[in-house]
Each structure stands twice: as C-alpha cells, then as structure tokens.
Amino acid sequence: MVKSDYHIIHESTVYVDGGTIIIENSIGKNAIPVENVRSVYAHKPVSISSGVVSIISKLGIPIHFFNWYGNYEATLWPKSKDISGDVIIKQAQKYLDIHERINIAKSFVSGALHNFNRILSEYDTETVKKSREDIKSNIGNLTNAMDITEIMGIEGRSHNSYFKAMDSVIPEKFRINKRIRRPPGNMGNALISFGNSLVYASVLTEIYFTHLNPTISYLHEPSERRFSLSLDIAEIFKPIISHKLFLYLINKKIINENDFDNSLEKVILNEKGKKLYLKNYEEKLTSTVFHRTLKKNVTYQDLIRMEVYKLEKDLLGIKPYKPFIIWW
Amino acid sequence: MVKSDYHIIHESTVYVDGGTIIIENSIGKNAIPVENVRSVYAHKPVSISSGVVSIISKLGIPIHFFNWYGNYEATLWPKSKDISGDVIIKQAQKYLDIHERINIAKSFVSGALHNFNRILSEYDTETVKKSREDIKSNIGNLTNAMDITEIMGIEGRSHNSYFKAMDSVIPEKFRINKRIRRPPGNMGNALISFGNSLVYASVLTEIYFTHLNPTISYLHEPSERRFSLSLDIAEIFKPIISHKLFLYLINKKIINENDFDNSLEKVILNEKGKKLYLKNYEEKLTSTVFHRTLKKNVTYQDLIRMEVYKLEKDLLGIKPYKPFIIWW
Missing domain, CATH: 1.20.120.920 (CRISPR-associated endonuclease Cas1, C-terminal domain)
Incomplete structure (x- = not known):
C-alpha cells in the first residue's frame, strides 16, 4: 500500500479515541488511517489532543503547517531517537x-x-x-x-x-x-x-x-x-x-x-x-x-x-x- | 524573574483554557505559569491537548520526556523558524x-x-x-x-x-x-x-x-x-x-x-x-x-x-x- 499525505483543510480538533486518531470538524468526525499516512499537512488551525503527538511520534509522521496564503510555515517533528551527527x-x-x-x-x-x-x-x-x-x-x-x-x-x-x-x-x-x-x-x-x-x-x-x-x-x-x-x-x-x-x-x-x-x-x-x-x-x-x-x-x-x-x-x-x- | 523548569511528576492531562495552560491530575487542577517556564520535564505519561503545542511552540519551550527509570528519553521541540545551517x-x-x-x-x-x-x-x-x-x-x-x-x-x-x-x-x-x-x-x-x-x-x-x-x-x-x-x-x-x-x-x-x-x-x-x-x-x-x-x-x-x-x-x-x- 502506498502511503499518502493527509491534508487538513478545515479548522479541526484531532484526538485519540480507543487507539484511533479521530479528526473532528464542521463536516463531521472521521478516523485518520495513520498506518497509511506519510505526513500530515495542516492548512487551517488544528488542535492536537491527548496522545496524538505520542502516536505520530512513534510512527514518525511529521505535521507540516501552512499559513493563510498557502505558504509553508513550520513542521512539528517529534525528535527521533534514531539520530546521529x-x-x-x-x-x-x-x-x-x-x-x-x-x-x-x-x-x-x-x-x-x-x-x-x-x-x-x-x-x-x-x-x-x-x-x-x-x-x-x-x-x-x-x-x-x-x-x-x-x-x-x-x-x-x-x-x-x-x-x-x-x-x-x-x-x-x-x-x-x-x-x-x-x-x-x-x-x-x-x-x-x-x-x-x-x-x-x-x-x-x-x-x-x-x-x-x-x-x-x-x-x-x-x-x-x-x-x-x-x-x-x-x-x-x-x-x-x-x-x-x-x-x-x-x-x-x-x-x-x-x-x-x-x-x-x-x-x-x-x-x-x-x-x-x-x-x-x-x-x-x-x-x-x-x-x-x-x-x-x-x-x-x-x-x-x-x-x-x-x-x-x-x-x-x-x-x-x-x-x-x-x-x- | 528567573525562569525555571516545570516538572510533571503525576500522570496528567495538559490543555488550554481561556489562553491559560492547565494541568490536571490526581492532585488537582492548576495553571502552568508558562511565561516563567524555561522547559517542561515529563516524568510520567502526559497528554497534551489542543493549543498547548502551539503556545509552547511560540514561546519556544521544549518538553523533555523521561522513562520509568528516570533516564532521558526524548524531547518534543517544535521547529523554530529561526534556523540556519x-x-x-x-x-x-x-x-x-x-x-x-x-x-x-x-x-x-x-x-x-x-x-x-x-x-x-x-x-x-x-x-x-x-x-x-x-x-x-x-x-x-x-x-x-x-x-x-x-x-x-x-x-x-x-x-x-x-x-x-x-x-x-x-x-x-x-x-x-x-x-x-x-x-x-x-x-x-x-x-x-x-x-x-x-x-x-x-x-x-x-x-x-x-x-x-x-x-x-x-x-x-x-x-x-x-x-x-x-x-x-x-x-x-x-x-x-x-x-x-x-x-x-x-x-x-x-x-x-x-x-x-x-x-x-x-x-x-x-x-x-x-x-x-x-x-x-x-x-x-x-x-x-x-x-x-x-x-x-x-x-x-x-x-x-x-x-x-x-x-x-x-x-x-x-x-x-x-x-x-x-x-x-
């Protein structure tokens, strides 16, 4: 299975429920299939709740943040332990x-x-x-x-x-x-x-x-x-x-x-x-x-x-x- | 005012309420005075909810995670934009x-x-x-x-x-x-x-x-x-x-x-x-x-x-x- 990027295009809250990462926004509530996700792109304000950082950190999934104009702003990349100089x-x-x-x-x-x-x-x-x-x-x-x-x-x-x-x-x-x-x-x-x-x-x-x-x-x-x-x-x-x-x-x-x-x-x-x-x-x-x-x-x-x-x-x-x- | 480290020693949930970062655990509910915090140390499992990452990211506060034995495990350091090679x-x-x-x-x-x-x-x-x-x-x-x-x-x-x-x-x-x-x-x-x-x-x-x-x-x-x-x-x-x-x-x-x-x-x-x-x-x-x-x-x-x-x-x-x- 090819992993793909997950784009968040509505203001959302992301949290964990029973081991599953859930995204909730004006259009509803959905599970994010993290095992198939390579990276997450946040194009609107996103709140990441309890446990999400821990799960995406273990899976090594970065979250890229974009600003209002669609320009790249920042990346939340939980420190990997697999680092060396x-x-x-x-x-x-x-x-x-x-x-x-x-x-x-x-x-x-x-x-x-x-x-x-x-x-x-x-x-x-x-x-x-x-x-x-x-x-x-x-x-x-x-x-x-x-x-x-x-x-x-x-x-x-x-x-x-x-x-x-x-x-x-x-x-x-x-x-x-x-x-x-x-x-x-x-x-x-x-x-x-x-x-x-x-x-x-x-x-x-x-x-x-x-x-x-x-x-x-x-x-x-x-x-x-x-x-x-x-x-x-x-x-x-x-x-x-x-x-x-x-x-x-x-x-x-x-x-x-x-x-x-x-x-x-x-x-x-x-x-x-x-x-x-x-x-x-x-x-x-x-x-x-x-x-x-x-x-x-x-x-x-x-x-x-x-x-x-x-x-x-x-x-x-x-x-x-x-x-x-x-x-x- | 000298900034000091904030140690979390009970299993906790950390979230934002009205612009204030709140920590909640078995001993109660308290505000974290982030403006006086240099870094956060998590000695027990911690859930970081909506907005906390965004606030600590803006303030540039890292969170260090320690394992059960008291050994350093990892740091969550939101990417600063102020980087150069x-x-x-x-x-x-x-x-x-x-x-x-x-x-x-x-x-x-x-x-x-x-x-x-x-x-x-x-x-x-x-x-x-x-x-x-x-x-x-x-x-x-x-x-x-x-x-x-x-x-x-x-x-x-x-x-x-x-x-x-x-x-x-x-x-x-x-x-x-x-x-x-x-x-x-x-x-x-x-x-x-x-x-x-x-x-x-x-x-x-x-x-x-x-x-x-x-x-x-x-x-x-x-x-x-x-x-x-x-x-x-x-x-x-x-x-x-x-x-x-x-x-x-x-x-x-x-x-x-x-x-x-x-x-x-x-x-x-x-x-x-x-x-x-x-x-x-x-x-x-x-x-x-x-x-x-x-x-x-x-x-x-x-x-x-x-x-x-x-x-x-x-x-x-x-x-x-x-x-x-x-x-x-």
Whole structure:
C-alpha cells in the first residue's frame, strides 16, 4: 500500500479515541488511517489532543503547517531517537569543499533546467522554441560556471525565460507575468506558489526520513533561515510536479476564477480551490511511472525519496549524485 | 524573574483554557505559569491537548520526556523558524580539524576533572587525598594526550578514582561501588543516574536556545545515537550539580531508603523520592553564585547557558573556549 499525505483543510480538533486518531470538524468526525499516512499537512488551525503527538511520534509522521496564503510555515517533528551527527559532518564536509559544493549545486540546476525543457517540449509557440534554445544554451554554460553566484544567475535567467514561455501557452487571465511570491499578486502566481510550497514540504518530508540535516545545502546558502536543502532538491521537482499541474489544471479548465479569493489585496485559492488543488496534487504524487533502472512502477513521491537517498549515498561516498531528469 | 523548569511528576492531562495552560491530575487542577517556564520535564505519561503545542511552540519551550527509570528519553521541540545551517557548518569544521577537535575535547575533560577535585576538596579521607592526587596528575597527562581515545581513557580513570573517593565519605548503604547505569543497581547509582540525566536535559535545553546542533560533538563521537554535544558539555556540570547534590542529600539524610522502590530487580527513586530530588535539583539550578567577571549573581542554569554560548563564540571565531571551573 502506498502511503499518502493527509491534508487538513478545515479548522479541526484531532484526538485519540480507543487507539484511533479521530479528526473532528464542521463536516463531521472521521478516523485518520495513520498506518497509511506519510505526513500530515495542516492548512487551517488544528488542535492536537491527548496522545496524538505520542502516536505520530512513534510512527514518525511529521505535521507540516501552512499559513493563510498557502505558504509553508513550520513542521512539528517529534525528535527521533534514531539520530546521529556523522552524516551531518559529511554533509558539511561537502559544503566546505568548494569544488564539491559547486558540483552538487550544478547538478541541482542541471536537473531543474532539463526538466524545464521537458515541460516546454509539449508546446510549440515561438516563445517556447526561443526559451528552449535559451535553456539549452544555459545548460551548456552551467558546465563552465565558476562559482555559486554564476550558477544562481544561470538558473534565474532560465527561470524567467521558462515562465515567459509558459505564459505563451495559457489563457491570458492566468498569466504569471512576473513571479511575485509573498503574497502572490495574481491567480497564476497563487497557483505556482501553492504548488511550489507543497513540493518543498514533500521534499522536506523525505529529507526527514533520511539522516540528512535539512539546513545544510549547496545551491542555496545554509545561512538562509529556511530548510535550504529542501529548496535545493525542490528545484528539480517543481517543474515536473507544481508547474506541470499548473498547466494541466488551467488548460483543462479544472480550476477557474471561482476557485480564488481576491477580496483582499492579494489573490489566494479559496477553500474550494485549495481542496481541488490538493486532490490533484495528491493524485499526481501517488501516480506512477515505470522506472527504467528499477524495472518497476514508482510514484512521484518515490522519485523524491530516491533523490534524497541518492544524495545521501553521494555523501557517504557510495555513488556520485546525478540529478533526476524526466526520462519519459 | 528567573525562569525555571516545570516538572510533571503525576500522570496528567495538559490543555488550554481561556489562553491559560492547565494541568490536571490526581492532585488537582492548576495553571502552568508558562511565561516563567524555561522547559517542561515529563516524568510520567502526559497528554497534551489542543493549543498547548502551539503556545509552547511560540514561546519556544521544549518538553523533555523521561522513562520509568528516570533516564532521558526524548524531547518534543517544535521547529523554530529561526534556523540556519551556517553555525552547524562551523561546528562540523571544528570536528573535522582533528587538532581543533582534540583541543575542545581536552577542555571538556579538563573542566570535568578540575570540578571533580573541587568537589572532593571538601573531604579529607585517605582515599580522597589519593584520588585528588590521581586526578591532579591526570590533568597534567591531558595536556600531552594525542587522540580522543587517550583523552577518554584519562577521563575514565579519573572517574573511577573519583567515585571510589566519594564512596569513602558516604554511608555504606549509599555506596556506588561500580557505576551501573541502565538500570541502576543500587541506591547510589539510582541517584547519580537520575541527577546526571537531569543535567544532560538541562544542557540540552540550553543548546536548543543557541544555533548549535546537539548531534555534533567533540569528546563523544557524533555517531552515538544521542545528543552527543549535550554529553560533552554535561561532563563539566555533572560534578557540580548532580554529584554535589548526591553528597548533600544523603549526608544530610534528606533522602533515605524509604524514597526508593526496589521491589523490582532494579533500584529506582519512588514518586516521593523523585519529588524530593526534583525540588532540590530545581533549588540548586536556580540558586546563585557571584560571577567574578560579570560582577553579578548568576544561577547554575545561567552558568550552563553561558557555557554553551562560550562554545558558540569559539566556533564563530570570536573567543577561544575555556571550560567552566568552579572558582568559589
């Protein structure tokens, strides 16, 4: 059975009754099947009562909290006893060796750029063609980049070109124009921000299941007051999960203007919109693709997990890290 | 107002009522004055209900869990948003430089050994005199130690000699004979184990208030599946808090046989005994000494905090670390 994420989208109380975790809110009272849950996402205020922390702690289930705008806020992760500092030392060692750090940072950006182009390859406007050429040449430039600033610059330019290309294949009302993050300024940005936040949290969940420390990163500076390793790895998965879903939801008219709340000075998904988005996000995350090397079906969630383990294997000197690039 | 620790010694339910955190158990219902609480210690099963996690998370209060034997088990520490990897990188850097690592490890052991001798200086049996000589010569040997194993060996030998000396100044029934940790085999070991666990958790609390990662350590290996930095720093404080309290409680006959439960094959403090010990531990931790450099009174808790900050300052290259040694 594939474990999936459990999203709480109504203000709720969560408590234990006879060994079962119960969630109670305006729509009723239900058991949470914790044995099938990988992590919990709280999109509205949640009260966690007696015993829940103890049970989820034993099962190792993290709870991610999102704020009103759909941005990731915090994670409640009960301390595991299975902790040790040796992998963290190796993580830091790779960061401190500037040559090694640059190589890993390039891998993340290379993965992202290849996946940008793979997403765009399904369209053929002039802007798309131009952008794919730009990105292709940026992948070439990446090889010669000498420092992190240069690598970040290459990513930033590719990113701009990529979103411009995306705007050319979607209805005008959903155009991104310019990525505005906090708070999102239009419907396009609201969808991309929400999706990216979810990818970030999905990666963070998988990092927690390894021995890696989420604050030690290579592309992003560890001094960012975020789980910067999650930012690094999310670069690879944002295009294939968040952006792909964005294009699908609006081009298939699954999400429309009625799914947004723009009564405030910012635009965010309303409850109906969030519910719709999360349903599709979970479907995406648990949908499978055939893995060429493993010769079996794997979910997108598996792909993220494998990515984190690949990084851990690199750090432990078992196998050099190569980023995930869509092969299908 | 000095913040103190809050110990839960009865099976309890903790919940929020009108913005106040309430603790309810067999002895009644009370408000927990969270604004004066530094950390919470759960010595019995505790149910934490709606809103408590959210409030203690905002206030940054950790909850330490202890098991039946009085050993530290786990900490629930809601993720702070104020995290970054740069200090961890510096911590790892010092670990990776073997010369630097050895220096820090020696400082911890040197602090511990000086404090061993300071505790013993209040007694003058022949065994004590002999032990103080041994420890003094071990402090000398420390300077020439070439690796961590040698440093650990010096500490181990001093430790044995120190406990033998302690046995010579206490009633026979409380003698330690041989340190047996899990589970403690006699009343002496039970008291030392409980006290040491509390010191370990007190140090851990202070580490959490810095940016240091508790799994990266210097004397103990980071590969130990514990918060090994807390083990490192606790070496310095165990003599002056746990051992000093041990000698005080039994020589003043404050704790006696009736405070133990030895119906099982191991000896542990019973509820009355734990309560008595914790009361004295908290008094010790919040009692003050005049600080020579700061020219003001500081609590033992302050001393631990300052020790952790001294280590952080060393890592950030501000000031080399010198261990705390009793000056009074």
